[in-house]
Amino acid sequence: MSAADAARNRSGVDGRRSRASAATWISWTALALMTTSSVASLRPAPTMAVYGLACVFLYVLPALVFLLPTSLVSAELASGWEGGVYNWVARGISRPAGFLAVWCQFAMTIFYYPSLLGYVASTLAYVFDPALASSGLWTAAVIMVAYWAGVWISSRGTKGVAGLASGGLVAGTLIPGALLVVLGIVFLAKGNAPAAPMTAGDLLPPWAGLASLVLIVNNFLSYSGMEMNAVHVSSLRTPAKEFPRAMFLAMGLVLLIFVLPALAISWVVPAEQLSLTAGVMQAFDSVFAQFGGQWLTPVIGVLLVTASLGGMLTWLAGPSKGLLLIARQEGYLPPFLQRLNKHGVPRNILVAQGAVTTLIALLYAFVPDVSSAYWIFSVITTQVYLIMYLLMFVAAVRLRRIAPDHPRGYRAPMLTALCGVGCAASLAALLVGFVPPSQFGAGSVGTYVVIVVGGAFGLGLLVPYLFYQCRKPSWKQPHREETTP
Secondary structure (H helix, E strand, O other): OOHHHHHHHHHHHHHHHHHHHHOOOOOHHHHHHHHHHHHOOOOOHHHHHOOHHHHHHHHHHHHHHHHHHHHHHHHHHHHHOOOHHHHHHHHHOOHHHHHHHHHHHHHHHHHHHHHHHHHHHHHHHHHHOHHHHHOHHHHHHHHHHHHHHHHHHHHOOOOOHHHHHHHHHHHHHHHHHHHHHHHHHHHHHOOOOOOOOOOHHHOOOOOOOHHHHHHHHHHHHHOOOHHHHHHHHHHOOOHHHHHHHHHHHHHHHHHHHHHHHHHHHHHHOOHHHOOOOOHHHHHHHHHHHHOOOHHHHHHHHHHHHHHHHHHHHHHHOHHHHHHHHHHHHHOOOOHHHHOEEOOOOOHHHHHHHHHHHHHHHHHHHHOOOHHHHHHHHHHHHHHHHHHHHHHHHHHHHHHHHHOOOOOOOOOOOOHHHHHHHHHHHHHHHHHHOOOOOOOOOHHHHHHHHHHHHHHHHHHHHHHHHHHHHHOOHHHOOOOOOOEEO
16 A cells, blocks of 8 residues: 555544544443344343353353454454445455355344244243243244245335334343342242252363363353444544453353343253243243242243334344445446345345245244254354354455554554454354264254254355345446335
């Protein structure tokens, strides 16, 4: 890079930061809370509650080797290059790799929605009949109805969805989570023995082969999404000092939200009776039974469902819009999938995504164990998303080497080491995800492996490869504005 180019780039960044200073600066505590709200959730709590006190270790480990590298590396990329993960990977590796990265960011939602709505179905069952939580037909029906209702709402450009999601964080995550922990403590204070042992010897999970630790893979997905909040790094007064503070505070808050409810569930519900999808409601129902307040269980169920559906609506069209922008600029998708409706929503992409989601939902009706289906789809979601993170870490190292003088609002310390740790952790999680966890019987191993391999490599690698090979120059429509009714 020439001195003149560097000066122009620096002036551009200075100009952006001067415009930001004219507006309202974001405090590092506010950024920490924003990050916490986008990452923390009660949904994975039952998954780790089966480990009892060992869930602390199983949450802290991925936080150190994945959450921290992801946060700091994405902060540097976001402060130096606009355009999100596509631009980072396209500049650091290649445009096809950038398309693969943004595709994986989109494709993971195809499996994310069935797993999220599977949790919604089991939670909603406690509002009507708890026995429905183990019904595959009920789960499949809720997934299809909720998803297509979300597509209809999103395609009409409904406003206020973001407000619904923000309110859902407080009403459906913070309040129920705090209530669960408080009642769990009261449960123990009344002299009840915890369902899981809570001695120092239980801090580490028992080793019974590689399969006994496979559930840790799900925690990588629990911590994913930090790269989206890194775009706010340029709005901090002193990014080099304040962003690490925000990330460490957010990591502490996220750990508390993840760990404490998981522990509370393990106190009340024995591991062998715990459903991976309905564990939160099981815990509430059991705790309320101790105080004669089981009538509150449906109320909590409605709050949890509201939070999950609000989050689904917020993110439903987001990844598809990012994919649409790149598809129009580079011609990676056929024109049919590039069309917008009159509200500016890529409805055809959502419909195509919904067709696949419907097929996945139907699997719930044919898989005998709903918890098994929920876990399989959660693993596929993680596998596809981890491909994007591997590309991001590689791109960050290359950009530091090929553009060392490019202005960045924040420079991650020991970037190469952070990326090395992040890559190693992501690759390990990717590989271990193909090993069935100890909760699955021998008869389900073959089905598990086929679905996970087919889902991760088929949707995550084969489909974008086919789109790339079939692309045509006429598919490039960067300035197209036509809409469909």
